[in-house]
Amino acid sequence: MHSYFVRFLIIIIMLTKTATVFAQHQTVHEIDSVMDLSPAYLPTYYSSMKPVEFESLIFKSIDTGMTTIHQFDPLFKTENIYQSLGIMGQAHQSVVFNYQRNMGFSYQMLPYPLYFKKQSDLRFYKLQTNYTRLAYTFGLPKENEFFAEFAQYIKGVTVSFNLYAIGYEDAFSNPSRNLCGDLLLHYETPSSLYGFKASAIINHLNNSENGGLKNADLYKDGGKVEYRTPRARSTITEFDIDLQNYVNLKNHNSKYFGTFTHNFQFNQTTQIYRNLLDTIYPYYGTFFSGSETNDSTRIITLKNALQWSNFAPYKEMNHKSSFFHIAGGALHDYAELKYSNLSFNSLYLFTRTHIRLFKLIDITAKISYSIYGHTNNDILANIGICWTINRENEHLAGLNANFYNNTPEYIMLHVESNHFRWATTFSKQNIMHYKAFWSYKKYNVSVSYYNIENWVYLSEELRPMQHKNIGNLIQIATLIPFRYKNFGATSNLNLQYCTHNVVNLPLFAGKLSVFYIFEFLKKRLKILIGSDLMYNTPYSADGYLPALHKFYHQNSQITGNFLYWDANVTFQIDRINFFFRIGNVLPPFLNYRNFTTPNYPTKDYLISFGITWRFFD
Numbered sequence: 001m002h003s004y005f006v007r008f009l010i011i012i013i014m015l016t017k018t019a020t021v022f023a024q025h026q027t028v029h030e031i032d033s034v035m036d037l038s039p040a041y042l043p044t045y046y047s048s049m050k051p052v053e054f055e056s057l058i059f060k061s062i063d064t065g066m067t068t069i070h071q072f073d074p075l076f077k078t079e080n081i082y083q084s085l086g087i088m089g090q091a092h093q094s095v096v097f098n099y100q101r102n103m104g105f106s107y108q109m110l111p112y113p114l115y116f117k118k119q120s121d122l123r124f125y126k127l128q129t130n131y132t133r134l135a136y137t138f139g140l141p142k143e144n145e146f147f148a149e150f151a152q153y154i155k156g157v158t159v160s161f162n163l164y165a166i167g168y169e170d171a172f173s174n175p176s177r178n179l180c181g182d183l184l185l186h187y188e189t190p191s192s193l194y195g196f197k198a199s200a201i202i203n204h205l206n207n208s209e210n211g212g213l214k215n216a217d218l219y220k221d222g223g224k225v226e227y228r229t230p231r232a233r234s235t236i237t238e239f240d241i242d243l244q245n246y247v248n249l250k251n252h253n254s255k256y257f258g259t260f261t262h263n264f265q266f267n268q269t270t271q272i273y274r275n276l277l278d279t280i281y282p283y284y285g286t287f288f289s290g291s292e293t294n295d296s297t298r299i300i301t302l303k304n305a306l307q308w309s310n311f312a313p314y315k316e317m318n319h320k321s322s323f324f325h326i327a328g329g330a331l332h333d334y335a336e337l338k339y340s341n342l343s344f345n346s347l348y349l350f351t352r353t354h355i356r357l358f359k360l361i362d363i364t365a366k367i368s369y370s371i372y373g374h375t376n377n378d379i380l381a382n383i384g385i386c387w388t389i390n391r392e393n394e395h396l397a398g399l400n401a402n403f404y405n406n407t408p409e410y411i412m413l414h415v416e417s418n419h420f421r422w423a424t425t426f427s428k429q430n431i432m433h434y435k436a437f438w439s440y441k442k443y444n445v446s447v448s449y450y451n452i453e454n455w456v457y458l459s460e461e462l463r464p465m466q467h468k469n470i471g472n473l474i475q476i477a478t479l480i481p482f483r484y485k486n487f488g489a490t491s492n493l494n495l496q497y498c499t500h501n502v503v504n505l506p507l508f509a510g511k512l513s514v515f516y517i518f519e520f521l522k523k524r525l526k527i528l529i530g531s532d533l534m535y536n537t538p539y540s541a542d543g544y545l546p547a548l549h550k551f552y553h554q555n556s557q558i559t560g561n562f563l564y565w566d567a568n569v570t571f572q573i574d575r576i577n578f579f580f581r582i583g584n585v586l587p588p589f590l591n592y593r594n595f596t597t598p599n600y601p602t603k604d605y606l607i608s609f610g611i612t613w614r615f616f617d
Contacts, residue, residue, distance in 0.1 A: 045126040051119040056317040070568040070579040074114035083596040089166040089178040105335035116203040125151040137610035142169040176207040203238040209546035212599030232275035258310040265303040293418040298338040305331040321359035346373035379405040402433040408456040412464040448475040458552035471502030486517040509536035528570040557598040575614040
C-alpha cells in the first residue's frame with residue numbers, strides 16, 4: 001500500500017507541475033490581470049454537479065477562512081453528525097435520518113459516505129488562474145492525513161484532481177490505509193457546439209476490522225481490552241469512470257434548440273473480507289472448511305443514458321425573470337455479480353423540469369420509472385416549489401416532496417458467503433418525504449415528515465427483515481452559523497422521532513462550534529481559539545457487522561448521553577494555516593468511556609497537528 005500511494009502521489013505532483021508550467025506559458029496575461037486583485041487570495045469558485053440529471057451550475061466561492069481548518073476529518077465537521085467506529089477512516093452512519101436513492105441496480109450502499117466519493121461529489125471550477133491546496137495532519141499516537149486539491153483552466157479545458165489519504169496504526173494488530181482520488185476534465189469548443197466531460201474516481205480501503213469489544217462493560221470499568229475479531233481485515237477497491245458527450249443544437253443565428261447528451265458510466269467494486277475462524281461473533285452460520293475465511297465479492301455496473309434537454313450543460317444559472325427548462329431520456333443499467341455469475345438489466349425512462357415565474361417562484365420536478373428488469377416498476381419522484389424573498393441575500397423559503405418506491409439492496413435479497421446465506425423475497429420499499437424549509441445566506445431551518453413503509457433492514461439476529469409497521473418520522477433541523485465581528489458560533493441542532501421503532505434514532509442530536517479570532521501585525525497574523533461540542537440523547541444505535549460491511553438494527557445496548565468536547569488553536573499567516581487540536585477531552589478527567597456505535601469505543605484524548613497551504617498562481 002505504501003508503494004502504491006507513493007507512485008500515485010508522484011504522478012499527481014508531476015501532473016501538477018506540468019500543467020502549471022504549461023498554463024504559465026499559455027495564459028500569462030490572465031495571471032497578470034488577476035494578480036492585482038490580491039497577493040494572498042484570488043477568487044476561485046466551484047459548483048456541484050450531477051452526472052445524468054445535470055442542472056444549471058450555481059457557483060460558490062472557495063472558503064478561505066480559518067474556522068474549519070482543524071476539522072480535517074469529515075466526521076469532525078459541524079454539519080456532519082455520524083455514529084462511527086471510534087477512529088477515522090472506518091465505517092460510519094448518519095445519526096440524522098436522510099433517505100436518498102438514484103436510478104439503477106444497487107448491490108449495497110457501502111458505509112463510508114464521507115470518505116468514498118461519488119460522481120455527484122465532484123466539483124466543477126470557475127477559475128481566474130490555477131488553484132492548489134495542500135494539507136497534512138499528524139495525530140498521536142500514529143495518525144496521518146494528506147489532502148491535495150488542484151484545478152486549472154487551460155485553453156478551453158478545465159482540469160481538476162483531488163487526493164485524500166489516511167493512514168493510522170492504533171489498537172489494531174495491523175495498520176489501516178484509506179485512499180480516495182479523483183480526476184475531472186471538461187472541454188467545450190469555442191463555438192459551444194460540442195463538449196465533453198471525463199471523470200474518474202478511485203476509492204480504496206484496507207482496514208483492520210476488530211469486530212468491537214468482547215465485553216463493553218468490562219472496558220467501561222477499566223478492565224482488559226479484548227476484541228472480537230482482532231485479525232480480520234477488509235479490502236475494498238472501487239473504480240468509477242464517467243464519460244459525457246453533448247451537442248448543443250443551434251442555427252446559423254446561434255439560436256439555441258436544446259442539447260443531446262450521452263452518458264456512459266463504468267463502476268467496479270471489489271470487496272474482500274479475511275479472518276481466522278472464530279465463534280465469538282454471532283454469525284449466521286459457517287459454510288466452509290478450514291481455519292480461515294476469505295470472502296470476495298466483485299460487482300460491475302454499466303450505465304448508458306441518452307437524453308435531450310434545454311438546460312444547456314455547464315452553464316451558470318441565469319437570472320432571468322422567467323424560463324422553462326425541460327429534459328427527458330432513457331437510462332439502461334447493466335450489473336454483473338462475479339461471485340455468483342449473475343447479471344441484471346434495467347431500463348429507466350426519466351424526465352425533469354425547472355420553471356421560473358415572475359422572478360420569484362421556482363418550480364422543479366423530476367420522475368423516473370423502470371419499465372424492465374430487476375428494478376421493474378421502481379419509481380423515484382420529486383417536486384419542489386421555492387419562493388425567493390431576496391435573491392442577492394439567498395433568502396428563500398419552500399416546500400419539497402419526494403417519493404421512492406424501490407427494490408431493496410440486493411445484499412438484503414440474496415447472499416452466499418462463508419458465514420451468511422439467504423434468498424429472500426421482499427416487497428418494494430415505499431418512502432415519502434415532505435419538507436418545508438427557510439434559508440437566509442447560510443442559515444437553514446427545515447421541518448420534515450417521512451412515511452416509511454416496508455422498510456428492509458438487517459436484524460439483531462443478523463438476518464434481513466422487512467418491517468411490517470408503517471413508520472412516521474418527524475424531523476426538525478437547524479443550521480445557524482452566527483457571526484459577530486471576530487466571534488462566531490455554528491450550531492447544527494436536530495430533533496427527530498420515529499414511530500414503531502422502524503428506525504432507531506436519538507430524540508436530539510447536535511453539534512456546536514464556538515470560536516474567537518485575535519488579530520495581530522495589522523491582521524497579517526490571526527489566531528483562532530475554538531471549541532467543538534457534540535451531544536445526542538440516549539438511544540439504541542445500530543450495531544456494525546464487518547463481515548458484510550453493514551450496520552444492523554439492535555435494541556440490547558444504549559449509546560449516547562455524553563458530551564464529546566474538542567479544543568483547538570489555529571494560526572493563519574496569509575495563505576498558510578497551522579492548527580493544534582485536542583479531541584475528546586473529558587473522559588480522562590471524568591472517568592467515563594463513550595460509544596457512538598455499540599462495542600466500538602471512541603478514542604480518549606486525541607492530539608493532532610496540521611498545516612494547510614493554498615496557492616492561487
